[in-house]
Amino acid sequence: MENKLILDGSRVAAEIKEQLKKRVDSIISKGITPCLATVLVGDDPSSATYVKMKGNACEKLGIISKRIHLSADITTEDLLNTIHELNQDENVHGILLQHPVPSHIDERAAFEAIDIEKDVDGVTSWGFGQTSFGFGSYPSCTPAAIMAIMDFYDIAIEGKHAVVVGRSPILGKPVSMLLLNRNATVTTCHSYTQKLGEIVKQADIVVAAVGKPKFIQGDWIKQGAVVMDAGYNPGNIGDADYEACEKNAGAITPVPKGVGPVTIAMLLKHTVDAAEKKLENK
Numbered sequence: 001m002e003n004k005l006i007l008d009g010s011r012v013a014a015e016i017k018e019q020l021k022k023r024v025d026s027i028i029s030k031g032i033t034p035c036l037a038t039v040l041v042g043d044d045p046s047s048a049t050y051v052k053m054k055g056n057a058c059e060k061l062g063i064i065s066k067r068i069h070l071s072a073d074i075t076t077e078d079l080l081n082t083i084h085e086l087n088q089d090e091n092v093h094g095i096l097l098q099h100p101v102p103s104h105i106d107e108r109a110a111f112e113a114i115d116i117e118k119d120v121d122g123v124t125s126w127g128f129g130q131t132s133f134g135f136g137s138y139p140s141c142t143p144a145a146i147m148a149i150m151d152f153y154d155i156a157i158e159g160k161h162a163v164v165v166g167r168s169p170i171l172g173k174p175v176s177m178l179l180l181n182r183n184a185t186v187t188t189c190h191s192y193t194q195k196l197g198e199i200v201k202q203a204d205i206v207v208a209a210v211g212k213p214k215f216i217q218g219d220w221i222k223q224g225a226v227v228m229d230a231g232y233n234p235g236n237i238g239d240a241d242y243e244a245c246e247k248n249a250g251a252i253t254p255v256p257k258g259v260g261p262v263t264i265a266m267l268l269k270h271t272v273d274a275a276e277k278k279l280e281n282k
């Protein structure tokens with residue numbers, strides 16, 4: 001049997017960040033310091049951890065991390081006001097509103113309030129539309145990460161059958177569009193999909209984006225298929241049953257150190273892109 005490839009997200013992220021560091025230094029020498037604003041609402045511990053990781057990753061590259069932490073009981077209006085202020089703030093180049101926000105808040109309205117120029121996390125419907133049509137600047141970061149890992153390892157996409165399990169607005173749906181734009185044949189599955197295992201079994205590329213630990217079963221994976229696990233469940237458990245899927249897969253991302261670190265690298269890249277655009281228009 002051919003060798004199995006463990007897709008090392010930490011390595012991909014490290015290489016991307018090394019390139020970014022040079023660009024950050026150059027932007028700073030021209031008088032602008034890239035800045036990402038992160039907005040965290042409430043006190044969910046894993047959200048707090050992820051946001052902290054994003055902020056720290058910024059600072060490591062010399063990007064300013066403007067960290068905004070709002071209390072869980074704010075209103076949608078309060079959150080919209082915060083976003084409007086960040087939109088107005090000349091020194092902020094990118095805005096990340098951490099998902100999920102408390103359920104009494106209209107998350108979609110908050111995402112939509114983000115200025116398209118600053119939507120480095122690809123959460124607006126405008127950004128999604130651009131991604132879908134294939135000309136946007138900032139696809140959502142986890143979908144972008146999945147593509148970046150496949151490109152890093154020269155995994156063929158064109159003509160392949162990609163099965164995406166999940167259709168969330170910033171993961172399953174946009175990654176389906178990115179794969180489609182790369183000429184994959186895309187099947188997007190969800191909670192109403194019948195005979196899911198049989199469909200996944202047909203996949204050359206499986207994207208696990210359901211948000212349920214170990215949901216993708218090993219015997220659903222065709223021999224040699226590529227498994228991209230975008231799950232981030234409590235305890236750092238992926239959406240694929242790794243031990244079982246790994247047996248059949250030709251290539252697979254682990255959790256942790258798979259898609260996660262590259263998601264953060266893509267966020268940094270988009271922030272640097274946004275700061276560079278600002279510089280060009282100065």
Ligand SMILES: Nc1nc(=O)c2c([nH]1)NC[C@@H]1CN(c3ccc(C(=O)N[C@@H](CCC(=O)O)C(=O)O)cc3)C=[N+]21
Binds near residue numbers: 050099259
């Ligand atoms: N608006 C928005 N954009 C997001 O991109 C977004 C979000 N909301 N909400 C939550 C998910 C989750 N997410 C992760 C990013 C990195 C890791 C990551 O790097 N994890 C490490 C391990 C983490 C640890 O050590 O605790 C790894 O996989 O190696 C995980 C999860 C971004 N998300």
